[in-house]
Amino acid sequence: MSLILEDADIMTGVELIDKHHLKYFNIANELLAHLDDNDRKKRLFSDLNAYVVYHFDTEEEFMDKFNYDNTQQHKEQHEFFKSKIKDLSYQYLAAGSFNEDAINKISSLLIDWFVNHIKVVDKLLCNFILEHSKTDQGIVEKLKSKLHDFILKR
Numbered sequence: 001m002s003l004i005l006e007d008a009d010i011m012t013g014v015e016l017i018d019k020h021h022l023k024y025f026n027i028a029n030e031l032l033a034h035l036d037d038n039d040r041k042k043r044l045f046s047d048l049n050a051y052v053v054y055h056f057d058t059e060e061e062f063m064d065k066f067n068y069d070n071t072q073q074h075k076e077q078h079e080f081f082k083s084k085i086k087d088l089s090y091q092y093l094a095a096g097s098f099n100e101d102a103i104n105k106i107s108s109l110l111i112d113w114f115v116n117h118i119k120v121v122d123k124l125l126c127n128f129i130l131e132h133s134k135t136d137q138g139i140v141e142k143l144k145s146k147l148h149d150f151i152l153k154r
């Protein structure tokens with residue numbers, strides 16, 4: 001059920017974004033492995049929520065600051081995921097045990113949706129970032145300072 005990261009073809013080539021994604025999957029995998037542990041599950045759900053907001057905000061900062069042309073579609077996907085994850089926590093957080101159907105729903109949102117999002121829209125954004133960072137010192141500096149924040153935050 002958990003994601004084997006090496007198999008997933010999710011690396012974008014932008015170190016900052018890849019580090020964020022790996023951290024996201026670490027939390028998501030841990031959550032999926034501890035759905036039957038109520039306290040741990042609550043803490044992990046809340047960590048995951050906070051992390052998703054932090055990560056999406058970071059990507060959106062790049063889109064806004066550097067006039068990315070696919071911004072609207074990308075942000076819509078982020079909004080969709082944030083609302084789905086909220087529904088999921090209302091629906092399942094209180095449950096003490098999970099049947100197979102519930103586990104499949106949780107895993108398909110947390111893992112499958114996210115992998116697909118990375119492969120399609122995040123990779124487009126990251127290609128844009130990589131392309132522009134060849135000529136735009138502003139984007140290079142932004143990447144550096146965000147990477148610095150991320151390392152401090154860990």
Ligand SMILES: [Fe+2]
Binds near residue numbers: 059074078
């Ligand atoms: Fe994204």
Ligand SMILES: [Fe+2]
Binds near residue numbers: 017021118122
């Ligand atoms: Fe992302």
